[in-house]
Amino acid sequence: PFSALECLPQDPILGLGALYQADPRPQRMDLGIGIYKDSSGFTPILQAVREAERWLLKHRTSKSYLSSDCVPGLDNGLRQLALGDHLAAELGNLTGVIQSPGGTGALRLAAQLLARLSPRKVLVGLPTWPIHVPILERAGLSLQFWQQQGADQGFDLAALLLALDSLQPGDVVLLHACCHNPTGADPQAHEWPLIARALAERQLIPLLDMAYQGFGDSLDKDADGLRQLFSQCPTALAALSCSKNFGLYRDRIGALLVRTPTARDCQAASSHLSDIGRCLWSMPPAHGGEVVSHILASTELRALWVTEVDNMRMRISQLRSGLVAALQEAQAGERFHSLGRQRGMFSWLGLNPEEVLFLRQHGGIYTAGGGRINVSGLRPSQLANMASLLANVSR
Ligand code: PLP
Ligand code: TYF
Numbered sequence: 504p505f506s507a508l509e510c511l512p513q514d515p516i517l518g519l520g521a522l523y524q525a526d527p528r529p530q531r532m533d534l535g536i537g538i539y540k541d542s543s544g545f546t547p548i549l550q551a552v553r554e555a556e557r558w559l560l561k562h563r564t565s566k567s568y569l570s571s572d573c574v575p576g577l578d579n580g581l582r583q584l585a586l587g588d589h590l591a592a593e594l595g596n597l598t599g600v601i602q603s604p605g606g607t608g609a610l611r612l613a614a615q616l617l618a619r620l621s622p623r624k625v626l627v628g629l630p631t632w633p634i635h636v637p638i639l640e641r642a643g644l645s646l647q648f649w650q651q652q653g654a655d656q657g658f659d660l661a662a663l664l665l666a667l668d669s670l671q672p673g674d675v676v677l678l679h680a681c682c683h684n685p686t687g688a689d690p691q692a693h694e695w696p697l698i699a700r701a702l703a704e705r706q707l708i709p710l711l712d713m714a715y716q717g718f719g720d721s722l723d724k725d726a727d728g729l730r731q732l733f734s735q736c737p738t739a740l741a742a743l744s745c746s747k748n749f750g751l752y753r754d755r756i757g758a759l760l761v762r763t764p765t766a767r768d769c770q771a772a773s774s775h776l777s778d779i780g781r782c783l784w785s786m787p788p789a790h791g792g793e794v795v796s797h798i799l800a801s802t803e804l805r806a807l808w809v810t811e812v813d814n815m816r817m818r819i820s821q822l823r824s825g826l827v828a829a830l831q832e833a834q835a836g837e838r839f840h841s842l843g844r845q846r847g848m849f850s851w852l853g854l855n856p857e858e859v860l861f862l863r864q865h866g867g868i869y870t871a872g873g874g875r876i877n878v879s880g881l882r883p884s885q886l887a888n889m890a891s892l893l894a895n896v897s898r
Pocket of ligand 2: 516535
């Protein structure tokens with residue numbers, strides 16, 4: 504029967520890694536998939552994670568099923584990390600946390616839960632992480648798109664507010680909480696209150712995707728927009744990922760955070776999320792959740808982890824500044840001016856497919872579509888070369 508199926512193309516971002524590996528040139532740079540790399544091009548296991556794993560090795564006594572929606576303590580740990588102490592306490596039993604395999608699993612839970620509420624539309628800003636669209640559509644949701652990048656490549660608040668006018672109460676708005684993938688362009692600090700008020704007034708449901716908390720300005724500042732939306736909108740969802748900020752990519756750990764108008768609704772939503780999870784993966788995997796839960800509960804490990812997140816962020820920020828300086832030096836022109844304002848793991852060069860190919864062929868520089876670069880993959884010794892190629896493509 505499979506002869507009736509066409510072979511599907513590979514995920515374009517995942518496919519880049521194999522192309523890069525096959526490139527023998529020493530100056531090559533892998534700026535494709537969003538995985539943090541240190542100065543030697545390596546993705547390290549964080550020290551806090553190693554310590555937590557050592558502790559678990561000693562103290563874990565069983566690998567029996569979890570039989571719950573969350574590793575013990577993880578729900579409170581992640582709720583507090585996302586919402587902060589004050590809002591987590593204020594919302595109390597109006598919020599629930601269900602563990603998932605990565606932020607992707609959380610998005611899938613959110614999509615299927617939302618489908619049970621039958622919203623008319625989910626509003627999605629473009630460009631976005633390519634997997635958002637099929638996850639939402641395959642849950643049966645119908646999407647409406649708006650262009651989130653304005654003329655200056657920044658977040659276009661006016662375009663969002665205009666798009667909101669076509670929605671009805673109960674419709675859903677997907678937003679990246681911080682460090683937008685792929686553009687690196689987030690709402691400015693003074694824009695989040697306007698967004699929160701606009702959604703609350705129209706009785707819309709925010710669905711926040713927070714996959715890079717800590718990679719923008721700080722763990723707390725990066726969650727500021729999410730906190731404002733959770734504070735003002737009686738119904739809100741957030742897909743949390745521990746892949747990047749705990750470096751736990753392959754352990755697949757994330758969670759869906761849900762806020763409801765009443766405690767009864769929270770129980771109802773949580774029971775539906777358990778029901779959805781049971782048919783997707785039965786019970787969540789424990790290892791990554793136990794590591795995160797242990798780190799967040801330990802004063803010492805938590806402090807170590809915060810320092811490690813700070814270090815990753817500062818390194819990315821220095822590399823981005825280095826690229827901005829190299830582009831100025833190479834007189835690459837106005838086209839790349841917005842780079843200095845971008846935040847998080849990615850920067851967006853706004854390249855067309857021919858330009859992406861030009862960088863790859865002439866410089867061994869592997870970027871994702873649109874010229875999205877994983878900033879942590881930049882090598883200082885190659886910045887001048889990259890800048891001069893970019894100056895060439897824009898002439
Ligand atoms: N959302 C965005 C915007 C992402 O970039 C990613 C991946 O890195 C995810 C969600 C999902 O992350 P994961 O499922 O690996 O935790
Ligand atoms: O955008 C990225 O690079 C990360 C990692 O199918 C990723 O979000 C990329 C592609 C994919 C899953 C994760």
